Amino acid sequence: MHRLNPAVPKSDVGWYMEPEGLYPLLLRTWARYKLPVYVTENGVADSNDQYRQWWLEETMVAMERALAKA
DSSP, X not given: OOOOOOSOSBOTTSOBOOGGGHHXXXXXXXXXXXXXXXXXXXXXXXXXXXXXXXXXXXXXHHHHHHHHHO
């Protein structure tokens, strides 16, 4: 199935940005391995810092949601 992403927000490399996508990834990883999951890098290509704060805040919300559910 082909998924059409919204036009914005996009990073400097033209990728649609969806920080909440980390949530299901963390849940699937925990369900499969039952081991601690370390997020060691989670940046965004944003040379003008237009989206960086939003990206980091929403990423932390996704991680907090996953911790609460796991």
